[in-house]
Structure formats: structure tokens, C-alpha cells
Amino acid sequence: MAREKILKHEQWSGGRGFIWAAAGSAVGLGNIWKFPYMAGENGGGAFVLVYLLCIVLIGVPIMLAETMIGRHAQKNPISAFRSMSSALGASPAWGAVGWMGVLTGFLILSFYSVVAGWALAYAWKAASGDFVNLGATQASEQFNSLLSNPWQLLAWHSLFMFLCWLVVARGVRSGIEWVVRWMMPLLLLLLLSLVVYAAWLGEFSKGLGFLLNPQFSDLTRSSVLMALGQAFFTLSLGMGAIMVYGSYLSPRESIGGLTGAIIGVDTVVALMAGMAIFPIVFAIGLEPQAGPGLVFQTLPYVFGQMPAGGLFGFLFFLLIVFAALTSGISLLEPATAYLVESRAWRRGKAAAVLGLVVWLIGIACLLSFNYWSDLYLLGFIQALDGKSIFDLLDGLTSNILLPLGGLGIAIFAGWKMSAAVTADELRLGAAYGLWRFLIRYVSPVLVVLVLLSSLGILRT
């Protein structure tokens, strides 16, 4: 019986497998699509500075905690919280943190897959030469015509969900680890070549200055909030993705070093995406405050004006597809692992049923760009009036559900688990005291502040 359990719970081939998978989860649309436009809208360097502070004070301690809980329990997030709370004599209600994570993962993946679908569509467009000599208005029209066509959106969304299913169904080692092992290094190489391209042909120092010079006057209260939500989203924290990946990690590996590497890669990729995008945006005299359309409206136009723009445009959107896929699979994995380990489902069937649920929510999300664009489900709440289903899914998950999950994880690791167990699991040496201080006091307090402020925003 015990032996069967051990066999069922797979493991990475080693620490590297975990690093690539977790970095693959962290590096995604959040880095390449969200981060640059958020920085563009919130005063560049000032936003980057607050974001980096959030990564250090909240992201690092919570990522250590999430990996540690998963590794210690060697179980999926739902079962991990259940079994650990019963072993610790804590309330079984802690299982709710695991369940909430599963729900959050579904909601994120449903809109994530729609955006990833845009990237698939754009990689295709770039490869078919659609960007050549594209005018600025034509580029906007092209994006709007994609958004207004539900069948096209559905086709690309379905393709992306199918790819996620394909990988997760094959299992931890031969599915997830196999994919991230070649996709992630290739992704880094693609990004590097795009930065070189931008440095060569674009206004590199102007772009870099924009990203690094803090303009504190542009930093508003809501940009601080966005920076906090982005820290959770970009590191995949608060919903169990990192926890389930941690559960496939052998007790021999040192969590501190692995986590440091993952956060380093994620941060460097976000900054590099900015360094690839802003110099070329400035090169043709555009302004970077283009919002969520920055990547899909501005860049195709820019690529259309640049030498070898078709090729580099294709590489750029391929990069986004890789980044999205290696994150999408981590959004599906916690619930799949639960059904496989605790309900004895076959992996392929579990991932298919879960993927189908996500696919259906995704349809509501893609319809909110066309047929349902005037449907404001929560319009009776004043601050949410005018928000489409897509906006709601994005806002609810990043600003409320992920921070709530992170809060649960921080309190569980800092206050419920004993110092002896966490010290032994983390093996951080002299830095352990600092981690424990951050996870008990600093991260939870800051997270509560984010939550309260976002509720404040709901009221105003």
C-alpha cells in the first residue's frame, strides 16, 4: 500500500528538472505581455523598483514556503494541507487553501489560454508575412478583427488547451519535465537574440533609461498595488503550482538555492522582455503607454517597419507561446495531481476532464471580447461596472485570490509549522532567521495591505 503510494507520486529526475519546470511556470505571459505594459503605464523605473521590492519581501519568502510545504508533504496541495494540518493538530479547514488554489488555477488558465491563443494566432500571422509594411492603423484593425471573431478565438484557445492537456497527460517526467527541458533554454536564447536585435536597431539607451530611471511622480497608490499583484502572478505563487512542483522534489535537494535560481530567472526575463520591447517601440517614435495591446498592436507594426521584421516577429510570438505553454501546464497540474493521487483517476482522463472545464470557462472569456462585450456581470458593484468577464477573471485572480492563497501559505508555514521542521526542511543556515521573520510578519502584513487596498478600490 505504502509502496504503491510512493510509486504513484512521481519525482523530477533531479534538482534541474525542478528548476526548469518552476522557472517555466514563473516565466509566462506575466513577464512578456503584462510586465512591459504595466511598467509603461506606471512610470517605468519607479514601478520596476516597487515590483522588485515586492519580489524580495513577499515573493522570495512565500516561494520558499510553498516549495517547502510541497516537498515536506510529498503530496498535491489539497492532500498536503489536509494531511499536514491533521498531523499538526490544526484545523482541517486548512484544506480550503488547497481547494481555493485549484479554483484559482482554473480561473487563471481560462483567460490565460485565450491570450496564449492570440500569441499562437500572431506567430502564424508573422510566419505568413502579414506584418510586412503593416501600417499603424492596420495593426490595430488586425487585432480588433481577431478579437471580434469568436470562432477564430475559439480555435486558437482550443489548440492551446489541447497542447496543455497533451503535456500534462504524459506525466511529470515524460510530459512536463521533457517539455520544459528543451523549451526553456530555447526561450532564453530567443529572448537574448531579440534583445540583441533591439540593441542593434532600436533606441537601446532610451528604452533602458525608461525601464530603469525611476519617475516617482508617476507612481500612484494603484501602481503600488499592481506591482504587488504582479509579484504573485509572475512567480506563480498562491495557488499551488509551485507547491505541486515542490512535491516532486527529492529531500536531498536544497530548496534555498533552487528557489533563488528560479526567482532570478523570472526577474531577468521580465527585465529582458522590457529591454527587447521598449527600444524598438522608441525606435519608430511611438510612446510606450499602449496598455494590454502593447504586444499585439504596437509590436506587429514596429516589426513591419524593421529589417527582417517578419522573422523576428515570428520568433517573438513563438517565444510568447513557449512561455505561456510552460506556465499553462503548471496551472493544470495541481488539480490533476489531486485526482490522480487521491481519487485514483488515470492521468490522461483527469487532465482531459479538468481541461474541458477550463476550456468552457475560457469560452465565456473569449465571448467577452465580442458578443458579450457589453455584459458586466458584476456591474452592480460600482467599481466593477464596465469590467468584462475577461477583466474580472484577470483582476479577481491577481489582486484577490492569489494574495489570499499566499496569505494562507505564509501563515501556515510561519505560524502552524514548527521552527524545527521548517529549519530542517529549508536548510538555509544563517538566513533562516531572516526567512522566518519575513514569513511570519512582513509578508502577511504586506499581503493584508494589498487585499485591503484592493477592497478600498472596490469601494471607490
Ligand code: PHE
Ligand atoms: N507566472 C505565470 C506568468 O507570469 C502565470 C501563472 C500564475 C502561472 C499562477 C501559474 C500560476 O505568466
